[in-house]
Structure formats: structure tokens, C-alpha cells
Amino acid sequence: MAATTLNARIFPQKVTGPRLAGRSSAAARVVRPRVTGSALRRCTSLVVASAASEETKMREAEQRWQENGRSGRVRNLTGKDIKPMLESGWTVLDVRPREEIDKVGLKGVVEVPLFEVDDGMDPASLLKQMSAFGMGGWWLGGQHMKANTQFLAQVQSKIPKDAKVIVTCQKGLRSLAACEQLSRAGYSELAWVSGGLDAVRKGEVDTTVDKDLRYAGIGGVSALLGWTEVQQEENRGSSFQNVLKGVAFLLVVDLVVFAAEQVQYMSGN
DSSP: OOHHHHHHHHSOOEEESOOOTTOOGGGSEEEOOOOOHHHHHHHHHHHHHHHHHHHHHHHHHHHHHHHHHHHTSSEEEOHHHHHHHHHTTOEEEEOOOHHHHHHSOBTTOEEOOSEEEOOOOSHHHHHHHHHHIIIIIHHHOOOOEEEOTTHHHHHHTTSOTTSEEEEEOSSSHHHHHHHHHHHHHTOOEEEEETTGGGGSOTTSSOBSSSSOGGGGGOOHHHHHTTOSHHHHHHOOOOHHHHHHHHHHHHHHHHHHHHHHHHHHHHHTO
């Protein structure tokens, strides 16, 4: 793709020059800032460096969150514990993003996302989204996420600080991250589900649809082909279906390779 075409997609048009009476708007001069290949490569390098820094910080935070769970500062639960604790007055806070809740939600809980899908259209956001897609998002369905800056305020508007709160997410790690924020904000009785909702078996909690909760965490090509654990457990496909899935997988891989080549081409121009 030529650099001028990329400019048109990334930057809005800017019209310069006075518009005299009687002249049509078409006579105005249209100027687009020019993005060269070297400028795009510099931008890409900055985003990659930023992503590496974010990954380091995330690993450090994960260690801290896991230590909170191991130390007992946050109570460790299984799926079987949730219903009895609800009956004894605990509140469940679901911190999953809307995309996961819409697949399989929980009944009678408070929903406040800790992270939200990054749908920004600025160059940095687009590059991060492309990176997330290329680093496994195409297979697992994962997307680049950004922190919900209003998380605490939204929780505090729905749950009093003297409440006993069970925090849930799909895999478990976001629950511990949320517990850390809630503890600092003054919530003293906190619990999380070890392994997240992926570890909760069907029937242990009430859901909005009659589905295994693991379905909320699948996506991408793996879900399309039925190669996730929950799908293989529930749907044993015939050999012919497996052949069709294999052909579809090869087509998708070919498409991904083609897309990567196009990105590389754009970066070099």
C-alpha cells in the first residue's frame, strides 16, 4: 500500500487556504501530512518498546497478586463455595469485559469490567491491536485490552465498603488484580475463585444461558474449528468434520501469513 494511501486512512483531511465568495469548496487546497516508511518504522519501534515495558510491569504485578492469594489476605474459593457464600450474604463482583459476559453471564451479580477492549483508532492503538492479533489473538480470540480507569468509582457506587465481596473473572488473575485495588480502597473482606470461572463446573453457579462457563473464554480460529477443551468434551465430531476443520485451518493460516506480508510491505514503504 502506498504511503499516501496510508496517510488518508490515518490522518483526517485538512483544508487550507481562504474560501472566497463565489468559489466552490472543491477549489480549496487539500493537504495531508505525509507519513514515510521510516517514520512508520520509528512509530512501530516505540510501540514495541512500550509493549515490552508494559509486559515487564505486568509480570511484576502478577507475582504480587499471586502472593496476595497465597498469603491468605484474599480468601481462596472453589466453584462449590460460591452458592453457600451468596446465601450467607456475600456479593459477587464479575470483573470480566462485556464481550465475555455476553457469551455466558452470571445471575444476581454486580458487573464492573476491570479491563475493556481497546478499540482506539490512533496509530499506537492500532499497532497494539495488530500485535495482539499476531501473538495468538487470531487463534484464541484475545484482543488488546486497556484498563477501565473508572473501575473503583463504579464499584463503590454499587457495593458498599463494608460488604463481603467475591471477585470473579474468566481465568482468575484479573480477580486478584481487582482485589488488590479494592483492598487499597477500603474493602476488607475479599475472596476470589482460584482458576477463575474456567474452573467452575456447570451447575455450581446460576448462569444467564445454559452453557458451560468456559465458553465465555474461547474465541478465534480455535473456537471456530471446535478445537477448544470445552468443545471437544461436549461435541465429539466425526472424521469428516475433522477433515473439514483441518482444511479451514489451513485456509486461515494462509490468510494470516498473507496479512503479515502486507503489514511488512507497508512498513518498508
